[in-house]
Amino acid sequence: MLILNYHRIGEPGDSLFDRNLWSASAEDFDRQIEFLSKNFELIGLSDLEHSLSQPLGRFVMVTFDDGYRDNFSIAFPILKSHGVSATFFISTGFIDRPSVPWWDELAWMTRTTSIGSLPANEWLPSSVSLSQLDRERAFGRFLAVYKSLGNELTGMYLDFLADALGTGRCPASLATDLWMTWDMLREMQAGGMTFGGHSVTHPILANQMADQQDWEVGECQRRLVAELGGPIDAFSYPNGKPESFNEFTRAALRAHGFRWAFAHAGGFCQPESFDRWALRRSPVESDIDLSQFRATATLPQIFSEC
Structure with a gap:
């Protein structure tokens, strides 16, 4: 089957x-x-x-x-x-x-940030390139970290990325329809x-x-x-x-x-x-x-x- x-x-x-x-x-x-x-x-x-x-x-x-x-x-x-x-x-x-689910929010942050790279930090041990050519790879890295985290840490991680990438959290209005x-x-x-x-x-x-x-x-x-x-x-x-x-x-x-x-x-x-x-x-x-x-x-x- x-x-x-x-x-x-x-x-x-x-x-x-x-x-x-x-x-x-x-x-x-x-x-x-x-x-x-x-x-x-x-x-x-x-x-x-x-x-x-x-x-x-x-x-x-x-x-x-x-x-x-x-x-x-x-x-x-x-x-x-x-x-x-x-x-x-x-x-x-x-x-x-x-609401916008976590995987779509991570993609939204990756695609809307205006910074060119994210330095190594407590969540990501090496820097992340955010050039247009590297954004899919960056999204994959952000996603992998999220999937490895305990339930009590996922919100903190999303808040960190929202601040570090300068995007803020994804607007709830984007979940309409x-x-x-x-x-x-x-x-x-x-x-x-x-x-x-x-x-x-x-x-x-x-x-x-x-x-x-x-x-x-x-x-x-x-x-x-x-x-x-x-x-x-x-x-x-x-x-x-x-x-x-x-x-x-x-x-x-x-x-x-x-x-x-x-x-x-x-x-x-x-x-x-x-x-x-x-x-x-x-x-x-x-x-x-x-x-x-x-x-x-x-x-x-x-x-x-x-």
């Missing part, structure tokens, strides 16, 4: 946010879904148990993370036009209280889409204490059930790499009655050896063309990165 992972659909253009989040243009996404619908058995959450018990089959599952509004305005109409259901993993805090609304999610649900949890604030869960992780998992589920009904028994780990979750995360999922958890580690799922608490997903990136996409879907054991 191949589980595909998307984030945003459309064209990043000159967006000041994280352009790596765009998985495909609308045209490319339409072509990808058309190809999948004609050549594979597309499954949803309710089909997982059965599909993973089958030794043979051409099963593909389409998933999205986070809850960006283009999922509703662009992806949803395309999915409907092909009669395809997808699963959307939602960070509920962004739906309840729209960034996220879907509960009404949009309900419309998608009525149109055959399904939903799972993706935490409340999208932290790196493994960097949190056990009780913080339990709250992120449980409160996310509570809000989804309150707004969309239940059950909500599938979860996608924020960031999704193996180092992003741990035994406390898994314990929290079990305690709240989840049955499935999805990672972002690449590869595919084999019936005899899958881990229901870390189902592998293959990320879809905007730099792959349709022929590469077809190859990955058809021969994931060769072309899907593990």
